[in-house]
Amino acid sequence: MAQVELNNVNKSFAHVDVIRNVNLEINKGEFVVFVGPSGCGKSTLLRLIAGLETLTSGEIVIADRPVMDLPPSERGIAMVFQSYALYPHMSVFHNMAFSLSLNKVPKAEIKERVENAARILQMEHLLDRRPAALSGGQRQRVAIGRAIVRNPDVFLFDEPLSNLDAALRHDTRVEIAKLHKQLGATTIYVTHDQVEAMTLADKIVVLKDGEVMQVGAPMELFNQPDNEFVASFLGSPKMNFFEGTLADVSGETASFAGEGLNVQGVRLVSKNKTAGASVKLGIRPQHLTLDPSGSLKGEITLVERLGTETVVELSTSSGTSFRFASPESPDLEVGQTVAFSFEAERAHLF
Amino acid sequence: MADLTYSQSPSKGSFGKLILRWILYILLALFALYYLMPLFVMVTTSLKSLEEIRTGSLIALPREITFDAWKTAWSGACTGIQCEGLQPYFWNSVLLAVPAVALSTLIGALNGYVIAQWQFRGANLIFSLMLFGCFIPFQVVLLPMARLLGMMGLAGSIPGLVFVHVIYGIGFTTLFFRNYYVSIPAELVKAAKVDGANFFRIFWSIFLPLSLPIIVVTVIWQFTQIWNDFLFGVSFSQAGTQPITVALNNIVNSTTGVKEYNVDMAAAIIAALPTLFVYVFAGKYFIRGLTAGSVKG
Numbered sequence: 001m002a003q004v005e006l007n008n009v010n011k012s013f014a015h016v017d018v019i020r021n022v023n024l025e026i027n028k029g030e031f032v033v034f035v036g037p038s039g040c041g042k043s044t045l046l047r048l049i050a051g052l053e054t055l056t057s058g059e060i061v062i063a064d065r066p067v068m069d070l071p072p073s074e075r076g077i078a079m080v081f082q083s084y085a086l087y088p089h090m091s092v093f094h095n096m097a098f099s100l101s102l103n104k105v106p107k108a109e110i111k112e113r114v115e116n117a118a119r120i121l122q123m124e125h126l127l128d129r130r131p132a133a134l135s136g137g138q139r140q141r142v143a144i145g146r147a148i149v150r151n152p153d154v155f156l157f158d159e160p161l162s163n164l165d166a167a168l169r170h171d172t173r174v175e176i177a178k179l180h181k182q183l184g185a186t187t188i189y190v191t192h193d194q195v196e197a198m199t200l201a202d203k204i205v206v207l208k209d210g211e212v213m214q215v216g217a218p219m220e221l222f223n224q225p226d227n228e229f230v231a232s233f234l235g236s237p238k239m240n241f242f243e244g245t246l247a248d249v250s251g252e253t254a255s256f257a258g259e260g261l262n263v264q265g266v267r268l269v270s271k272n273k274t275a276g277a278s279v280k281l282g283i284r285p286q287h288l289t290l291d292p293s294g295s296l297k298g299e300i301t302l303v304e305r306l307g308t309e310t311v312v313e314l315s316t317s318s319g320t321s322f323r324f325a326s327p328e329s330p331d332l333e334v335g336q337t338v339a340f341s342f343e344a345e346r347a348h349l350f
Numbered sequence: 351m352a353d354l355t356y357s358q359s360p361s362k363g364s365f366g367k368l369i370l371r372w373i374l375y376i377l378l379a380l381f382a383l384y385y386l387m388p389l390f391v392m393v394t395t396s397l398k399s400l401e402e403i404r405t406g407s408l409i410a411l412p413r414e415i416t417f418d419a420w421k422t423a424w425s426g427a428c429t430g431i432q433c434e435g436l437q438p439y440f441w442n443s444v445l446l447a448v449p450a451v452a453l454s455t456l457i458g459a460l461n462g463y464v465i466a467q468w469q470f471r472g473a474n475l476i477f478s479l480m481l482f483g484c485f486i487p488f489q490v491v492l493l494p495m496a497r498l499l500g501m502m503g504l505a506g507s508i509p510g511l512v513f514v515h516v517i518y519g520i521g522f523t524t525l526f527f528r529n530y531y532v533s534i535p536a537e538l539v540k541a542a543k544v545d546g547a548n549f550f551r552i553f554w555s556i557f558l559p560l561s562l563p564i565i566v567v568t569v570i571w572q573f574t575q576i577w578n579d580f581l582f583g584v585s586f587s588q589a590g591t592q593p594i595t596v597a598l599n600n601i602v603n604s605t606t607g608v609k610e611y612n613v614d615m616a617a618a619i620i621a622a623l624p625t626l627f628v629y630v631f632a633g634k635y636f637i638r639g640l641t642a643g644s645v646k647g
Contacts, residue, residue: 047540050540050544051543052540052543052544071543071546072540072543072544072546073543073544073545073546073547074546077544078544079540079541079544081537081540081541082537083535083537085535085537085538085540085541086541087538087541087542087556088560089556089559089560098542098545098547098555099544099545099546102545102546102547102551103546146541146545150545
């Protein structure tokens with residue numbers, strides 16, 4: 001049963017279409033991440049679900065109720081904002097209790113619910129403090145606590161980690177993942193960070209220019225991208241692309257010729273293309289193997305040793321640049337020409 | 351270690367700095383004296399008897415301190431034919447300034463909140479027009495305003511003066527609050543909406559409690575403006591509703607016979623005391639409110 005349903009959702013500001021015909025189903029208990037470059041409409045989509053923006057057309061259903069005409073507070077959602085948006089003049093307790101006291105919940109129940117949320121987030125000792133006396137990570141937790149207290153059908157997170165430093169971001173990410181396991185609440189999470197998307201999501205929704213590019217489990221998107229955009233957006237360093245022509249097509253696979261390569265049995269993503277069409281061959285930097293007899297040759301232009309990984313930038317004889325990434329630290333130097341091979345099953349044709 | 355011994359010995363540079371610093375202090379002290387001189391003369395003159403003023407020097411301290419002039423100024427000096435002193439006019443000014451300051455501040459806060467946080471079509475235009483209103487000279491509006499007050503049946507009354515001051519205060523108070531509220535993150539409003547607060551609830555429970563510094567600034571500004579106003583006071587009042595500034599003018603200008611400088615000085619100080627009082631007690635918030643603004647959560 002779908003907990004959140006978006007049907008043909010459209011949103012335009014003035015004459016710019018920010019969200020185009022989005023259809024989406026989110027199941028109960030699922031952790032869904034909207035990811036995409038800035039300006040792709042992911043935050044707008046979240047605000048549409050929250051009711052902070054009005055739809056141009058389409059339908060949004062939360063817990064079997066159409067919510068288009070309901071104000072945010074009656075949609076069964078709770079939201080965690082990028083800047084936390086804590087009320088600076090209220091104690092942590094009152095920040096968390098604000099929505100309940102507006103709803104005229106009895107005092108005793110407010111106290112119980114706030115203390116319960118504080119226990120879950122291990123911040124009972126912070127309840128009397130003002131937000132200004134808290135660290136970034138603690139503020140983040142208060143913001144999450146404020147959402148938990150409302151006991152919503154859906155949690156909405158709008159880039160909640162982007163204001164934290166790198167170390168804290170990792171810790172908080174882990175905490176959010178644990179919290180989701182513990183509460184089992186349906187969650188929609190917006191980020192531009194693919195690492196957050198890959199690690200947190202049950203289901204990733206990749207957006208570009210207001211359109212859904214692909215929806216699926218993280219590894220599904222990583223291994224079987226539906227299009228060039230998803231392929232290049234997920235994964236670091238980015239996927240390499242080589243231009244060439246489509247040779248013969250046989251069902252799901254096809255062969256590729258170009259850039260001195262001749263590969264058979266590659267997954268054909270652009271199914272509408274026929275033999276002779278110009279295509280791009282995509283292969284991840286991690287899927288290349290150093291092989292003196294390989295057919296992909298390139299001259300090294302840069303070697304970056306990151307400790308956990310070595311990223312090598314190369315250039316083919318025709319000037320196409322590509323990357324090779326290895327967990328080892330191979331003995332390579334700028335100016336050297338090296339050859340690679342790769343497994344055709346790991347490549348894609350766009 | 352070498353650094354330590356070096357910094358302990360007074361070098362030539364720091365000696366020069368010390369001299370500069372003293373020159374600075376002396377200059378500042380001279381300026382302070384210069385500015386305090388009139389106040390000193392006012393206070394000492396108000397404490398002297400007329401006899402002593404006539405015979406003594408202007409800047410001499412009073413030989414004998416007497417509060418007679420203050421008593422006369424407060425309750426016995428003549429404004430034209432009445433001789434009740436400043437007292438009734440002082441209360442007129444209080445009755446005028448308190449509601450006018452409160453109303454214009456509240457309206458300014460609401461305006462600023464709407465313009466800064468609820469962007470609607472034409473918000474910027476309305477704000478620019480309000481700013482424009484700040485720069486219209488008062489003299490220009492005297493006649494139309496007199497007509498308007500007459501039509502409203504408020505001519506010559508204290509509520510009429512309150513109305514005029516509220517209208518002319520809104521431009522500035524809106525400007526103050528709008529500039530303060532634009533620094534409050536918009537996500538705060540969104541969070542409150544998600545929490546179920548409506549327009550007025552967000553204003554009342556979130557924005558007003560965050561506004562203390564700017565409220566103080568606005569109150570000081572408005573109180574000073576309204577208390578010290580003479581033009582509106584003299585134009586739109588009649589016998590019995592005149593504010594203290596008009597009464598002060600009448601005391602100083604309409605006496606016949608011997609000029610009672612000590613009474614004039616005492617009356618002027620009495621008229622200025624409330625604004626001084628407000629500034630001294632709320633002054634530190636004034637500076638803070640003008641410079642601060644951003645509310646970081």
